[in-house]
Amino acid sequence: MSGRVLEAGLHLLDRQLVDADGRLAGKVDDLELEFPEGGGPPVVTAILAGPGALSRRIGGRAGAWLEAVANRLRDGDDRRPARVSFGVVKRIESAVDLSVPKADLETNRLEAWTRDHLIGHLPGAGDAPE
Amino acid sequence: MRLSDLLGADVVDQAGRRAGHVHDVRLVQDGPLVGAFGASLRLDGLLVGRRGIGARLGYNRRKMHGPLLVKLAVGWLFHDGRYVDWDRVRSVEEDRILISGSVDDLGQPSPSS
Amino acid sequence: MKRLVSIALGILTAIGGFVDIGDIVANTETGARFGMSLAWVVLVGVVGICLFAEMAGRVATVSGRAVFDLVRERLGARIALVNLLASFFITFLTLAAEIGGVALAIELATSVNYLLWVPIVAFLVWLVVWRVKFDIMENAFGLLGLTLVVAAVALWRLGPDWGGLLHAAAHPVVPQGEGHPTWWFFAIALLGAAMTPYEVFFFSSGAVEEGWSRSDLITNRLNVYIGFPLGGLLSLTLMAGATLFLEPRGIEPGHLSQVALPTLLVLGKLGLAVLLIGFFAATFGAALETGLSCGYSIAQYFGFQWGKFVRPADAPRFHLIVLLSILVGAGLVLTTIDPITVTEYSIVLSAAALPLTYFPILVVANDPDYMGDKVNSRFTNALGSVYLLLLLVVAVATIPLMILTKAGS
């Protein structure tokens, strides 16, 4: 055992995701674990983010409500939560830094929708902060 | 499998005796390579004990600076931690994890980093 | 030199930014009813907010994580959600109270019913959030809020028996005819007014907005340790004014207009005009802070982009939440519910909710993973523990006291 030792809950879960441009891109709402093809213990393959992943963490009625919201936001029958492959994780510190811009992430859908349908229509939405 | 399937689950041995809830999962970065991250995070074992927010506060790490009051309170509430090596896990069911052997021979976890 | 100017500006802003509708209402009410016998609570509150804000500012500066980031990280998704709901509700109530307060201040200057001003005020608050750069916004309203110093000038011109006021403040006794529970209930209201959670959401998020680095830690300290106590002193002058003018006449103030009486009786029209500008600036500034804090808390819980340091189009959900909060807050005031009543509720509930945000910050401020060598000192931790216990007692006592005293009546 020579690699870095982390506790999933303490060091990873609920931390801020920061994209390649320094923009905030969601939270580590859950982790996906898979058994490697060659056998052996499971490894972390992806970060799950967004309401579809968070709903299971919350549980109860609030979780069910969040799940329903998440399902409405997805296209068709796709019931998977938004997934960020662990391959694009650059660094784990007080935030989790990613090596890609958030426009490339599945987690970006709700934000893009809010911009395209609501906030983007207000005058001055695209102006840089003076 | 998701991390949330493990967190909070009841850990039970072959005789049906309970060791407590999973309050955290220890990962070691020495798994197969995954993209730019390098070696992936391998699931090493389960931190088991009484459930609660105590574990999330990070007071099982010696380097936590204080305050003494919170340290003592958390230590008193969550003193019964045990460690389950992943090798001992037989099956992961809903809200329940079956382990081999007996809960009596589970050791204390090494301090976290 | 430039650095000195920026430090001075920060301190002045902190003084002006300290006082909001909650402080104005709580200090005047308490002075009118209990004289200076609860002045010590303001002292306790000021020390508490200094401790709390300095920690939150330091954590945000060193780790880049604002308050609700930490609440979620340390308490987990579930408990943090309950925390979020409570904190958001209180911040939202405070926002509604501030919008009402701005409208009431304009009503006093124009004699046009405050309800007609509410939509205009709400629009202006949104416009500033939408368009004006963060530091300009913060400095402009902080400095303008300094005009409240006129209340202190009035007190000084009046030349009261300072020794008597000090003696009353230093020897707290429950006045005759008042019950202990009521006295303690007002003490909680006063504490909640001085230590509102939104101040800390705003302060820590502001450190991120302004891109503070380790070299700004000294600025953080000075802003907090000098600015907030002077702000507290300002709210004590309101209490003293009420003690001298309203208490002897048995006036129990229920309107913003009555808060101005002591100042105008001493200084006349000019004093009144300056004080009204102060009311306007203090409540408008606080409306901006609470409006933004509504967005900060939700965005930081869910992890989506927030802040005025990016284009609005790049933080669409944050701006949507702020916009909706302002709209619904204005709607609440338009139901003709008394803004002063909303204020009273918001400060009392603020006091009860303090441990929810204070505790996670206290923990993270001790975590070297986030803080490196900037973890809390032993002294800060000792004081921090005393306050943790105090705030827990307050949180437990608030609701029973509220019922027992029929909310202070």
Added chain:
Amino acid sequence: MRRSWVVAAMLLVGACTGPVRSSPVYESKAGQTAAVAASAVQTALLAVDAAKDDKAYGRYLTQVLVEAEEDAGSAQGTFDGIQPPDDRADELRASLDDLLNDATTILADLRIAARRGRFAELPELAKPLPEVAAKLDDFAEAHG
């Protein structure tokens, strides 16, 4: 800000101003009402003082007087809505109502004059107010 606290407490505890069972409760409500009215009258007196010395703007004075009248009026309205439990309560109610009427009449006169911009008339109109205030204070004291 007793009035708003009371309203708030009613919402919270679910109390309401329906019939009051015992006369001590009725009496203390009468005392509270007198105190609220006294506070409104004293506020108006301070405003009149300010007007005398030309210390405040007309708009502000008008606002203070309007609010004073509203406070006294709504306190009276709430009190009159309470069912008196017995004959003694009827007497109490009658004597308080007289006082409250005196107060609200003068407060209304002040408000009318202020709205018309006749601020010079305020001191004259307010002459009986200190006596009304004293009586209300005495009443509140006796039945607190």
